[in-house]
Amino acid sequence: xDEKQTKILSGKDPVIDREGIEEAGRILxxxxxxxxxxxxxxxxxxxxxxxxxxxxxFAAKGRPSDNPLIVHISAWEQLLPLVSRIxxxxxxxxxxxxxxxxxMIFPKSGIVPTQTxxxxxxxxxxxxxxxxxxxxxxxxxxxxAAPSANRSGRPSTTTAEHCVEDLSGRIDAIVDGGxxxxxxxxxxxxxxxxxxxxxxxGAVTKEQLETILPAVEVDPAVVHPLAEGxxxxxxxxxxxxxxxxxxxxxxxxxxxxFRSFFREHLSPGTxxxxxxxxxxxxGGPYLEYGRKxxxxxxxxxxxxxxxxxxxxGAKTVYVRCPSQDGVGLAVYNRLLRAAAFEVIDV
Ligand code: TXA
Ligand code: MG
Numbered sequence: 008x009d010e011k012q013t014k015i016l017s018g019k020d021p022v023i024d025r026e027g028i029e030e031a032g033r034i035l036x037x038x039x040x041x042x043x044x045x046x047x048x049x050x051x052x053x054x055x056x057x058x059x060x061x062x063x064x065f066a067a068k069g070r071p072s073d074n075p076l077i078v079h080i081s082a083w084e085q086l087l088p089l090v091s092r093i094x095x096x097x098x099x100x101x102x103x104x105x106x107x108x109x110x111m112i113f114p115k116s117g118i119v120p121t122q123t124x125x126x127x128x129x130x131x132x133x134x135x136x137x138x139x140x141x142x143x144x145x146x147x148x149x150x151x152a153a154p155s156a157n158r159s160g161r162p163s164t165t166t167a168e169h170c171v172e173d174l175s176g177r178i179d180a181i182v183d184g185g186x187x188x189x190x191x192x193x194x195x196x197x198x199x200x201x202x203x204x205x206x207x208x209g210a211v212t213k214e215q216l217e218t219i220l221p222a223v224e225v226d227p228a229v230v231h232p233l234a235e236g237x238x239x240x241x242x243x244x245x246x247x248x249x250x251x252x253x254x255x256x257x258x259x260x261x262x263x264x265f266r267s268f269f270r271e272h273l274s275p276g277t278x279x280x281x282x283x284x285x286x287x288x289x290g291g292p293y294l295e296y297g298r299k300x301x302x303x304x305x306x307x308x309x310x311x312x313x314x315x316x317x318x319x320g321a322k323t324v325y326v327r328c329p330s331q332d333g334v335g336l337a338v339y340n341r342l343l344r345a346a347a348f349e350v351i352d353v
Contacts, residue, residue: 008066010176015167018044018182021142027182028139032146034179040067042156042170043143044184045135047108047192047209048163048310049170050079050153051178052143055089058120061152065122067177070159074242075125076152077110077193078132081144086132089150091116094198099219106136108193108210123152125242129199139184155192156181162249162310162345165190169314190307191337195241196223205229206241208336210306229340230331232348248344251313253278253321255346259328260353266290268353269325276322280312285327292319299327302335309338313345 016027031041038060040053051068053060055078065072080086083101087093090113097111115130124130135141144151155163158173167183174181194209194216202222205213208229216223226240233239253276258265262285269279273291281289282299296312297305316324326346329338343350 008177011179013171013175013178014180015171016041016180016182018139018143018184021138024139028142028146031143031180031182032148035143035147035151036149039179040064041143041179042164042167042174042181043140043151043153044137044167044182044187045079045140045153046137046188047135048165048187048190049156049167050077050140050151051156051174052079052147052151052153054147055079055123055150055152056118056120058122061120061122064152064154067174068154068157068159070154071242072122073125074154075127075131076123076154077195078119078123078130079140079144079151079153080132080134081106081141082134085150086113089116089119089130089132090114094203096203096220097198100196100198100216101134103219104211104215105134106141107134108136108189109133110193110195110207112195112197112199112206114199127242129197131195133193137184137188139182143182160248160250162251162313163192165307165310169311172314186307186311188307189303190309190311191341194337197240200224200240204240207243208340210303210334210337212333212336214333225336229336230343249310249313249341250345250347251316251321251324253316253324255313255324255326255342255349257328257342257346257350258325258353259350262327264353265325265327268351272323272325274323276320278316278319278321278324280316280324280326282327294319302329302333302338305329305338306334309341
C-alpha cells in the first residue's frame, strides 16, 4: 500500500473544531479514509455506499474482507434507504438506545455494496452519540462505514494516539477527539434472528434490551470458542481479537489466590493486569484496568492497558477475571478473545 501523509485534525468539540470536521467531511465525500472518535472506540470511516472505499478500509486495517463493516448514520431517516425491511421493534429500540452504543442488523437494500457487508445480505447500522462523530457524518453527507480504527487483531483504539500507532501512513486523516467515553465497542444485536440475538455484548446490556424486546438471545460464541467448522453469526467472532503481542491468560478466583498464583509464576516479562488498588501488594510488575465492582470503568481502560502491555514488552499477562454481569459481559468477552479463550481457575 502507498504511504500516505496522514493529517491530524482537531475534533474535541463540534462547534470549536468546525474546521477539522468540515475537512474530514470533504475527505470522506471524496472517497478518503478518516479515523474518527465515537463514544465507544475510534472508527476508521469511509463512504459506506462505495464498494471500493470498503475495500480500502479492509486494506488499511489488514482485515479479512469477509468481516462486515458497521454503517454509521446520524438520523433515523438515513436508515430507510439502507434496509429492505424494518423488523418488528426496530423503531422502538432506536427510540430507546439511539444515538448510542447499539448496532442493529437489518436485511440490506440494493444500495449498500456487498463489499461493505462482507458479502452478507444483511447490514449492521449504528447511530453514534458522540457529537463530533455525528457532525462528521453530517459534513460527509453520506453514511459512513466504520470498523474499529485498529490494525486487524490488535486492541481497538480509544485515543487518537492509538490510531496514529496503528494507521499513520495508511489513511488520509485522524480526527483527535480525546479519549473515548465507553472504551469497548457497541452491542451488536441481530434483528434478522427471531428472537433478536446479541452477537457482541457492549454497553447496552441484555437487561436493557429486555425492557423493549419480549425475548433476547445471546449467541453462544459470546463466551465460548466457535466449534471447529461452525459458521459464525457475526464473522468478527471467528478471528483472534483485541490481542497485544503478549500471551494473555485470564485467571479466575479471589484476589488472594490470584496473588499467590502470580507470585509462583513470576518470571522476566510476566505482568499482571488487575483491578484498581490491587497492584501494590502483588510483588511483581502490573497494570490496573478499573475498579472491581465497576465494569464501565474497566471497559474504559481495558484496551489502553492491553496496548501498554506491548510498550512494556510484556511476554505473559495474567489478568484478573471480570464479572460477567451487565456491562461486565462486554469486558469479559473482549478479554476472552484477547486470551484466545485461555482461562485458568486458581
Ligand atoms: O462501537 C463500534 O461498534 C465501533 C465504532 C467505530 O462504531 N465499530 C466496530 O466495528 O466495532 P468493527 O468492524 O470492529 O466490528 C463490527 C462487528 C464485527 O464483529 C462484525 O463481524 C459484526 O460487527 N458485523 C457487522 N456487520 C454484520 C452483519 N451484517 N452481520 C453480522 N455481524 C456483523
Ligand atoms: Mg474491531
